[in-house]
Amino acid sequence: MNRNFKEWFSTFSPSISDYSYYTDFEKILKNVDSIKVELNILNSLIGSNNISHDFIDLVKKYPDTLKCIPILLAVRSNEIFIKDKDKELIYNFNKPNMNFSDYGIFMEKTGLFSLMEKSKIKDLVDYVTGVETGLDSNSRKNRGGHIMENLVESHISKYCQEHGFEYFKEMRSRDVELKWNIDLGDISNNDKVIKRFDFVIKTNTCAYLIEANFYSSQGSKLNETARSYKNIAIEMKNVEGAEFIWFTDGYGWKSARNNLEETFDNMKHIYNIKDLNSGILDEIIV
Template sequence: MNKRNFNEWLDKFRNSISNYRYYVDFEKVFKNVDNIKIELNILNSLIGSKNIQEDFENIVKKYPEVLKCVPILLAVRTNEIYVIDAEGEFNYSFKNKNYSISEYSKFMEKTGLFELLEKHLINNLIDYVTGVETGLDSNGRKNRGGHLMEDLVETFIQKAGFEKSKNYFKEMYISEIENKWKINLSGISNMGKTEKRFDFVIKTEKQIYVIETNFYASSGSKLNETARSYKTITNEIAAIDGITFVWFTDGIGWKNAKNNLEETFDVLEDIYNINDLENGIMKKIFV
């Protein structure tokens, strides 16, 4: 079992592993704006309009495709917007027009978009939408954060000499592992009822290593659930010959969930943090 000191190990956990691209994916932002650039330029003619309702309706008659960029003006990514008021319930489609142009005109007025354009509160819809997209993209940081640790671990796997799709594999399900190496993993799949996916799998001559990675910059109930589930996996895999479970985790979020993490640390020999990676643990684990 693990002979390392848990508290000393935990003290080396990091505040963040954010890289430069973590904060905003500008490549994605610019691509999204570019996809509707022509339509936005057409709608730019409404800025400062003295007769905005008539001008808008004339534009939609001539260029109905401009409707597709209306939702993003409200920071909405879907093609449909549902609203309810004293007049009733409406579900506007901005992909396949399902109301009269005058109804869409009413939508623009009631949401405040006419006022935004008419009163010249903005100078350019492309700049405006770029700002909206930037704000919406910041909501994607959580998803990007989940991949940062995965990407970091993968760089160390590669530095240790493993080659993708040759002796290390990314995102493999239990059934794929069973089929590829003819190993029975029913003990960790609830007799085939659970289809778990591991972040990485490394195959050496002697062993199969199934790997999970995560980083938690903040605390929450998910951390305790993760620690408990990985403790269960540890015990289930221990009963199967030829396979080893390895967990790379880090992040100060664990400081408030240390009790559950320590329970897993006590039973899982192969649990490591970023400091372990930097000190060459990869070359010691996989034999």
């Protein structure tokens, strides 16, 4: 099949985002609810005239409130590292490893005392809900990947049901080798590198190893992704009983267009969403 990269690339999609892509409020509210009691206890410090003293008294009585502090700084960790002049400190907020007064110093120097003392925030539950919403935006890339995987799987599932084939999700190269006696040593460096495929379709004559991803934003990582898949495609040419298929799409590829074109020129099976919708599986799976 002779294809023109420029024509193919012109059919890429700007987005596949559904309503659930932007913010996962169910997860956000679950995270907030898990520390809601402790946050409400800390609310008593808002507007305090002697916040350092009141904080130490409070955490002595309610030490579990310490676990809320990292998220106030938009940090998802029980430990926070601090370089303080000639000292290196690690504050543990799950299992206190310092005096409560030291945690007071942490609150002061990070600006949290100022935030609460001067009533710049009114309610820590609402504040943390906002922080969680902001942090959740970092998960959009993963959600975008899952949306693409779900889209590809819907086509794979329909095709396999119609033709009586099996397909498998998230299958490691080693498992492919053991299940069907296919030598994938070239792509796994003789099992030194674990390679996991998003999907594997097994027909009577071939195992189709499938990767699926979507990139809505640009970045240098895409150049490496294109090179990596090109190398896999080249190495797969010597493998008997298996084919490598890559479904990718998204305007993020604009920044790595040249690398993608090089991969396109070296891959037998590289397709986008338009190809899927046009029934490409019927043409390539036998």
